[in-house]
Amino acid sequence: MLLKVEALSKHFGGLKAVDGVDFHVNQGEIVAIIGPNGSGKSTLFNLISGTLRPTTGKVLFQGDEITAHKPYRVAALGIKRTFQTTTLFDQLRVVDNLAIGRRVNTKTGFWDALFRTARWRRERDETVGKVLELSGIIGLGDKFFDFVTTLSQEAQKRLAIGIALASEPGLLLLDEPTAGINMEETAEIIELIRKVREAGTTICLIEHKMRMVMGLADRIIVLNYGRKIAEGTPQEISGNQVVIEAYLGGKSIA
Amino acid sequence: MHEYLRKKWFYFLLLLLALVFPLFGPSRLIFTMLILSGIWSIATLGLNLILGYTGQASLAHGAFFGIGAYAVGIMTTRLGLSFWIALPLASFLCAAIGFLIGLPTLRTKGAYFAISTLAFGIIVFIIAGNWSDLTGGHMGLPAIPRPNPIPLPLAGEISFTSPAARYYLVLFFLLLTLWVMHRVVFSLQGYSFMAIRNNENLAEAVGINTFRNKLLSFMVANFFAGLAGGLYAMQLGALSPFITHHVLTFNLIIYLILGGVATLAGPIIGAITVPFIVDALFAIGPYRMVIFGVLLIVSIIYFPRGLMGGLTSLWNRTADYYRHRKDGVRHAAES
Numbered sequence A: 001m002l003l004k005v006e007a008l009s010k011h012f013g014g015l016k017a018v019d020g021v022d023f024h025v026n027q028g029e030i031v032a033i034i035g036p037n038g039s040g041k042s043t044l045f046n047l048i049s050g051t052l053r054p055t056t057g058k059v060l061f062q063g064d065e066i067t068a069h070k071p072y073r074v075a076a077l078g079i080k081r082t083f084q085t086t087t088l089f090d091q092l093r094v095v096d097n098l099a100i101g102r103r104v105n106t107k108t109g110f111w112d113a114l115f116r117t118a119r120w121r122r123e124r125d126e127t128v129g130k131v132l133e134l135s136g137i138i139g140l141g142d143k144f145f146d147f148v149t150t151l152s153q154e155a156q157k158r159l160a161i162g163i164a165l166a167s168e169p170g171l172l173l174l175d176e177p178t179a180g181i182n183m184e185e186t187a188e189i190i191e192l193i194r195k196v197r198e199a200g201t202t203i204c205l206i207e208h209k210m211r212m213v214m215g216l217a218d219r220i221i222v223l224n225y226g227r228k229i230a231e232g233t234p235q236e237i238s239g240n241q242v243v244i245e246a247y248l249g250g251k252s253i254a
Numbered sequence B: 001m002h003e004y005l006r007k008k009w010f011y012f013l014l015l016l017l018a019l020v021f022p023l024f025g026p027s028r029l030i031f032t033m034l035i036l037s038g039i040w041s042i043a044t045l046g047l048n049l050i051l052g053y054t055g056q057a058s059l060a061h062g063a064f065f066g067i068g069a070y071a072v073g074i075m076t077t078r079l080g081l082s083f084w085i086a087l088p089l090a091s092f093l094c095a096a097i098g099f100l101i102g103l104p105t106l107r108t109k110g111a112y113f114a115i116s117t118l119a120f121g122i123i124v125f126i127i128a129g130n131w132s133d134l135t136g137g138h139m140g141l142p143a144i145p146r147p148n149p150i151p152l153p154l155a156g157e158i159s160f161t162s163p164a165a166r167y168y169l170v171l172f173f174l175l176l177t178l179w180v181m182h183r184v185v186f187s188l189q190g191y192s193f194m195a196i197r198n199n200e201n202l203a204e205a206v207g208i209n210t211f212r213n214k215l216l217s218f219m220v221a222n223f224f225a226g227l228a229g230g231l232y233a234m235q236l237g238a239l240s241p242f243i244t245h246h247v248l249t250f251n252l253i254i255y256l257i258l259g260g261v262a263t264l265a266g267p268i269i270g271a272i273t274v275p276f277i278v279d280a281l282f283a284i285g286p287y288r289m290v291i292f293g294v295l296l297i298v299s300i301i302y303f304p305r306g307l308m309g310g311l312t313s314l315w316n317r318t319a320d321y322y323r324h325r326k327d328g329v330r331h332a333a334e335s
């Protein structure tokens, strides 16, 4: 079990944004978290990644408790995330974004930079090599030196995934990776997510579009009003009456 | 090396000009202004690291400049230390105080960091003016000795009574500062700083310890503020509490903005041109600050990236123009 979340809750004043959620993610899986707007999906990610402190409950990664660790420590342990609104270093170029994404794997500090130590050279060369390779994987090889503001919406989303991937994390948390883009572009992002999983990265993703999740996820977890109301394979979830009623207001899932 | 020279010839030309400049026998006034500009350049390069590259608006920069100046002044007068020992000590002292001040203030963000560092600056100003036993209070600290002469094996010694010697001394430290900044900014460490400036949440999410990196940047910035202050004490030979005043911080910020934030040449361009412009405006009389204000606003609107940014885009546009013209000629020849 790579990630385990136990009885996790987050209260904002009187609002129980996340309310006693238990779930886990196995090595090599794609787990999807779905649920209506405001059901606490993003908050759940914020709790796991350390952006928010849980009110109660535990988060374990590879068996070690990481509850309420600072975000940079969670990232250093190998959990990387993207944000619901595409978040990039928008003053910089594609190469810089990816290199910063890999910064957690490098130890070059002030004195290394000042005296150009062996470590400075080794890590610089390694970073360039890895980042060049990664830019090809995320389909931005020809945009390597472009400023990120010149990229299309969809290319920016791929870059956001690339930044998270750059450090070769054990677990990738993707918050609505296809929000706000069209069907064709969505297919490209799904293709990328598949490729990433095939390369051995475990993925947990939040998704709004049911149809996208059905063909992609091994397991689905459904949230409603901060509570987990169902869990199962895509087949089980699409036939689950509770989910259909709570989540889709009684309409069938097509 | 050949390739390097070809790409950087402009900078080497500038360096050569700076080196031979004293041979043209400039007036004492010009010398003094250039020495001071060199000192402001070092301080502004420091400010550029924390403000320009790391995105944290420290308003204590002038205070650290003042601490460096007073540290050198006090160590060379009251403690009888040599300037050559006092200067590095003062710089490291500023880095250390930066560490202590950074611990609480860098927990705050944006405007709160600016205000808390401003508050520290005001405290330093009050101390400089009132702790008379240490600083000489409002009467100031007089009679700071010149640096000891450096003995040369064959040709006697370099003494620092001449402006030319002090000019070269400041130039040496300016180049040292530039070298440090260049190495740090264009490295993975520099990436960490820029990541924080651009998006602190994302920087933290990718695994950068933002607090630690901000603290590092603040310490290095203050080291160079202190170095510049120490050189200032050496050049002036006397200090008044006003050297720790936050007006100095705002002057440095103006040099940085007008020269070009987050460029390496910008702080130097700003620190050299702005004092000369202000000096020229003196002739106009009491309305000079109004005119300076208008100039400031206009240049911020039209050159948001400073003189350096303006020059770069002008350079690129000219290069484009010539490239297109050449292309045009080729097309004409082909048709």
Ligand SMILES: Nc1ncnc2c1ncn2[C@@H]1O[C@H](COP(=O)(O)OP(=O)(O)O)[C@@H](O)[C@H]1O
Residues within 6 Å of the ligand: A012, A015, A017, A035, A036, A037, A038, A039, A040, A041, A042, A043, A044
């Ligand atoms: N920082 C916050 N402060 C207060 N309320 C919040 C905060 N973050 C989220 N919420 C609330 O918690 C609930 C869950 O939000 P969120 O996790 O973003 O939902 P989802 O991602 O499933 O759409 C919403 O009602 C939202 O308004």
Ligand SMILES: [Mg+2]
Residues within 6 Å of the ligand: A041, A042, A043, A084
């Ligand atoms: Mg959300």
